[in-house]
């Protein structure tokens with residue numbers, strides 16, 4: 051480490067305490083890679099800073115801004131897209147995991163206000179006491195709630211939750227100013243998203259890189275119902291179940307609807323590797339119905355009626371599969387990470403995208419085709435559809451998955467070839483958008499969005515003129 | 526266990542940084558229960574399993590070439606408790622686990638001389654006195670009650686000889702009260718556990734050779750341990766000697782009805798890492814304890830037990846951290862409604878007992894209670 055930087059670390063230590071800032075090479079190395087390392091190679095931050103309060107965050111940001119030092123906010127670092135791996139030399143990694151307080155659970159308002167280090171597990175532990183839960187991604191429940199919502203995650207686990215769970219938040223900008231969105235800007239009541247003017251909460255989030263550091267966020271909570279029922283229906287192809295999915299979504303009947311192939315996510319949904327999955331039909335639709343007395347029975351009746359004419363085969367499976375599906379869907383995903391174990395020493399690659407249900411079969415077709423072209427065997431090719439409430443545009447999340455041995459460097463090369471082709475193909479075929487804008491996927495996309503890309507750049511420049519907020523991931 | 530470089534790298538690449546290994550299984554009780562003592566205490570990613578693996582990768586790939594303070598701290602302030610591995614295994618079905626990796630990493634580091642002074646000084650003490658505490662006196666066993674021809678040999682271990690002799694006393698008391706024949710080694714040397722756990726594998730070779738020789742000479746068919754650390758070392762790091770290795774609790778469950786007088790005591794059982802996760806012995810200690818007390822299970826138990834904080838050379842190097850970890854465990858025992866925390870390992874007992882000075886909780890080894898409840 052050069053001398054200037056050592057002086058800087060001392061200044062940082064003066065802000066956050068000696069124990070909470072370091073430029074030790076080994077400590078920095080521990081932040082150098084994530085699961086996406088076949089695409090975003092290892093790179094060390096120059097130092098790690100672990101603030102404990104908003105004021106410390108502000109002072110660190112202002113210091114970094116003065117010296118034009120890149121800052122990478124990091125809440126739990128499990129983002130699977132290399133988002134916290136530095137682009138530039140000399141970056142400060144701002145590890146926010148010490149800020150892990152649940153500031154409020156408001157059962158009357160059905161909201162929770164959290165700091166960045168609060169994970170889905172931590173939040174669910176508390177909200178369930180009020181028969182409430184957050185909207186869960188199918189990500190390990192060790193990830194940050196605040197970041198997942200700020201990145202505008204995808205919530206496969208419960209279709210009825212819809213897509214956006216952020217109500218308002220507070221963000222500190224590089225110049226030290228605090229931005230509050232929605233009603234939070236006007237009063238002590240952070241419970242309404244659209245306070246004044248445009249939807250600022252939407253504008254500042256879901257960038258590749260960030261605009262500032264979000265220090266607290268108020269999110270929606272959802273009810274937990276006692277009445278629940280699960281169904282598993284097998285299909286031999288992707289096209290046949292789409293009518294059934296449409297009916298379930300159109301009548302708003304099911305809490306969770308997931309079409310998965312029998313060799314991948316199903317293992318996590320059922321919580322075991324130890325079952326002859328190959329004997330099940332190629333695709334399994336997992337459906338969870340819930341609701342208050344009366345409504346539940348009515349929904350369940352309709353689901354069963356649609357099920358009769360859906361063209362699939364109803365599966366009789368061990369009772370514990372249904373209960374794991376329930377826990378994973380409405381209590382936070384844990385076993386879903388079993389997908390990493392599918393190929394022994396596994397890893398998974400996926401292209402996640404939004405598109406209409408009508409294109410489901412085509413997405414699957416192009417997934418298989420490109421994989422085979424680059425030499426990825428058929429048995430590594432997997433697929434996932436998750437319809438999203440509300441169903442305008444027949445909005446679904448699709449995942450084109452490939453499971454592989456994480457240590458196989460040659461396979462990594464194949465995956466990069468796959469991406470190169472597939473990003474373009476999918477854009478040609480037509481998608482609504484990507485799971486998340488990240489390095490690699492965003493460049494071919496930005497080329498297509500015309501003047502919007504220019505405006506986007508200018509917008510970021512206003513907030514972060516010195517380009518310190520994890521820039522380089524996009525512009 | 527000697528691991529090849531490629532094998533190690535492949536295992537490291539397998540870690541997807543999901544950090545599920547930092548908490549006990551969330552479902553079905555939906556409680557957030559931390560599992561990794563070092564990560565929980567120190568906070569930086571380097572102190573959790575995924576961070577350590579990254580550091581090991583960087584060492585193997587030549588990115589880390591100096592033993593920085595952070596390197597030594599993060600690698601040696603890990604109790605090598607294996608909780609991360611047990612959790613990861615459930616999720617990803619891995620076969621090559623973190624504890625093996627971390628031991629391989631320590632071996633690699635020690636071979637470069639990247640080691641804590643306090644750990645080399647233990648090696649020096651062992652070299653000089655053949656025990657890990659550098660004690661020059663002998664733990665006294667009443668020669669009259671031992672029998673050089675007995676099939677059973679009790680391997681006492683350094684900690685029970687020099688730091689918590691009440692455990693060795695209790696075990697010997699049990700042999701006597703049950704009228705069982707036993708012998709102890711004429712010259713018992715340290716098993717080498719602390720050297721293996723801190724990467725100083727070469728320094729352990731002489732100890733291994735001596736102990737094997739002594740045991741062979743004794744003619745014993747069964748070696749009984751009150752220390753799971755010693756037993757694990759014999760089991761995993763010693764060549765097969767053709768003798769049966771038994772933990773005290775396994776040995777006691779074989780004794781049939783011992784006429785124990787059950788006490789009116791609510792006891793939480795703490796699974797020692799070496800006994801549980803390393804040797805897979807979970808039931809026997811509970812079976813024995815059930816005979817003498819009412820068991821109150823803690824939330825984190827068996828494969829997902831919270832480590833007492835003293836293993837892997839942590840107690841000698843980072844005592845504040847070791848005691849914090851023990852205090853967490855004591856709090857958990859209290860929450861479970863226990864009046865006593867019972868373990869089956871002298872190392873656990875020592876650390877828990879020290880931490881318990883501030884908490885109102887008794888700490889025992891299971892053999893102490895058995896000895897107390899045996900008709901004399």
Ligand SMILES: Cc1cc2nc3c(=O)[nH]c(=O)nc-3n(C[C@H](O)[C@H](O)[C@H](O)COP(=O)(O)OP(=O)(O)OC[C@H]3O[C@@H](n4cnc5c(N)ncnc54)[C@H](O)[C@@H]3O)c2cc1C
Pocket residue numbers: 122123124125126127128129130133134146166187188189190193194195196197198199200201202203204205206258259260261262263264265386387520543
């Ligand atoms: C097996 C698996 C499955 C997954 N499935 C899903 C899924 O179904 N749906 C889904 O949505 N996600 C999914 N994910 C991804 C993951 O949940 C999210 O990306 C995650 O919530 C974000 O990661 P993190 O919370 O660890 O944030 P981090 O990795 O800490 O940060 C991610 C990004 O946010 C920035 N950032 C961090 N903190 C702040 C802050 N306080 N203010 C501003 N910017 C910040 C970082 O700089 C970085 O750019 C999955 C992950 C895994 C491992």
Ligand code: SF4
Pocket residue numbers: 539540541542543544545546547574575609612613614616617623
């Ligand atoms: S060691 Fe296993 S559980 Fe822990 S982060 Fe790595 S893959 Fe996940």
Ligand code: SF4
Pocket residue numbers: 560561562563564572573574577602603604605606607608609610623624832
């Ligand atoms: S062995 Fe124990 S202390 Fe070490 S990283 Fe794993 S869980 Fe943490």
